[in-house]
Amino acid sequence: MDKIQIIAIIAVAFFIGLIARFIVKGKLRTEYSIIWGLMGIIFLVFSLWRRSLDLLAEFFGVYYAPSLIFIFFFFMIFIFLIHLSVVNSKQHEQIKKLAQEIALLKERSSNGSCKV
Amino acid sequence: MASLYNQLQMLKVEGCSISPLFINDNSTDATCEKLMEMNVQFLDNPINIGIGGTVQLGFMYAFEKGFDFAVQMDGDGQHPPKELHKLLQPLLNSEADVVIGSRFIDKVGFQSSTLRRLGINFFSHLNKFLVGASIKDSTSGYRAYNKKAIFELVEYYPDEYPEPEAIVYLTNKGMQIKEVSVVMNERVMGVSSIRQFSTIYYMIKVSLNSIFLHLKMRSNG
Numbered sequence: 001m002d003k004i005q006i007i008a009i010i011a012v013a014f015f016i017g018l019i020a021r022f023i024v025k026g027k028l029r030t031e032y033s034i035i036w037g038l039m040g041i042i043f044l045v046f047s048l049w050r051r052s053l054d055l056l057a058e059f060f061g062v063y064y065a066p067s068l069i070f071i072f073f074f075f076m077i078f079i080f081l082i083h084l085s086v087v088n089s090k091q092h093e094q095i096k097k098l099a100q101e102i103a104l105l106k107e108r109s110s111n112g113s114c115k116v
Numbered sequence: 117m118a119s120l121y122n123q124l125q126m127l128k129v130e131g132c133s134i135s136p137l138f139i140n141d142n143s144t145d146a147t148c149e150k151l152m153e154m155n156v157q158f159l160d161n162p163i164n165i166g167i168g169g170t171v172q173l174g175f176m177y178a179f180e181k182g183f184d185f186a187v188q189m190d191g192d193g194q195h196p197p198k199e200l201h202k203l204l205q206p207l208l209n210s211e212a213d214v215v216i217g218s219r220f221i222d223k224v225g226f227q228s229s230t231l232r233r234l235g236i237n238f239f240s241h242l243n244k245f246l247v248g249a250s251i252k253d254s255t256s257g258y259r260a261y262n263k264k265a266i267f268e269l270v271e272y273y274p275d276e277y278p279e280p281e282a283i284v285y286l287t288n289k290g291m292q293i294k295e296v297s298v299v300m301n302e303r304v305m306g307v308s309s310i311r312q313f314s315t316i317y318y319m320i321k322v323s324l325n326s327i328f329l330h331l332k333m334r335s336n337g
Contacts (some may be wrong), residue, residue, distance in 0.1 A: 096169045096275075103139070103159040103173055104180065114140075114148035114160055 008047035016040040035080070121156055122318045123197045123298060132185070132204060137177055141170045172273035175261070179270045186269075187260045194226070195258040199298040201259040212294035213265040213288055216251055218257035225299035235319060239280040242323055246330045247287040251295050265291050274329075277322050284326045288333040 019036045022028045028036070046052055057065035124136045140147045142165075147307060151158040171188055185207055189195040199217065207213045209212040219227055220236075239254040257279055261269065268289045269304070274281040286293060295307040 094165070098166050099161055099163050099165045100169060100176055101175045102162045104176060106162070107159050107177075114152060 005047065006049060012040065012047045014042045015043060120191055120193065120197070121154060127197045128199060132208075135181075135183070137174060138191075139170050139173055141165060141167075166275060168273055168275035168278040171278065172269060175266050175269040177271065179266050183263075183266070185260055185262055186266050188257060190257050191234075192301050194302070194303060196299065200204065200256075200260075202296050202298055203258065206294045206296065207260055207262045213262050213291040214293045215260045216253065216256050216281035216283075216293065217300070218250040218251075218295045219257055219298070219300050220252035221295065221297035223226045224297070226302045231315075235315070239322065239326075242326060243280060243283050243287075246326060247284055249283050249287045249293060251283055251293060253295065254283060258300070274325060277318055280322050281326045281329060282329050285333070288330065 019028075019033070019040055023033045023037075053065050053068065057063075057068050061066045070093065121136060121138075124134065127134060132265075135157060138156055140151060140160045141160060142161045142163055148158075148160050151160075156283065159177065161173070165173075171255060174188060175186055185204060187200065187203060189197070192307050195217065203217055205214045206215045219225060220233075223240055228236070236253060236255050240250070240252055243249045243251060255277075265286060268291065269282075272285060274285070283293065
């Protein structure tokens, strides 16, 4: 086993451990646990079975195997970032709406006092 | 703030009773305590939500209380309350749903800097191009609305630098907008929310917002 493979396996183990910790602690919503869990498994396969990347590259007709990694993960990260921007925009609206409702409620319940 | 309130209190418009509302957008200074001390109607935001959300909150309040009209006015002394009757008159006569106080119709009072006027002009033309609204003082925040307009504003009000975009929104909603001449002052305190560095960003953002909003509203019919 090459040095780099050992490093890769350790890194993947760390990554999976991190994800598992977040899932157990309930800090990740299920949909994100699924995405990151799948990522962990994909990483694990690539680090344990080195030839998998070459086989995959051959299958897609990619001459330089590592470029497959770049193209695949660039694409995934892009999609995921767009998704997060959408989520963020929605939450921005929701938080604003909540704050407005709270301000109105505060006025109704205590008729003009600062803080709650 | 206190002087503005005093001016508002003394203000009388024929046939209307006025109920001033102050909103503290989670200021870190003692704004809220000051408002309590003054014993006025006010709302206190639990978090900072910015100018758009805060102004919209005022409309929500007016809507909830069932007010006939709502007026928005800068608190920094730029908008003299004694000019208010000019804004309300077209609403009382049912000539318009929205009335915007303008510095540029009769060109009296504080006229702002050349650069700012250039920007304001740009938005005027953009609005004209998008919705055919010919509002000269497109960034003026001295505005009065009737019940119909308040209802629409509770539904949507832009977040940041909302004034020019609101014209696009309200016109698309079929509101009649009228611009009347008012005399404005130079601001006596505070700084504009539009500062030097962010001017270009501001222009681009408001333009894009207006265009996006217009396209969205057109496509939704």
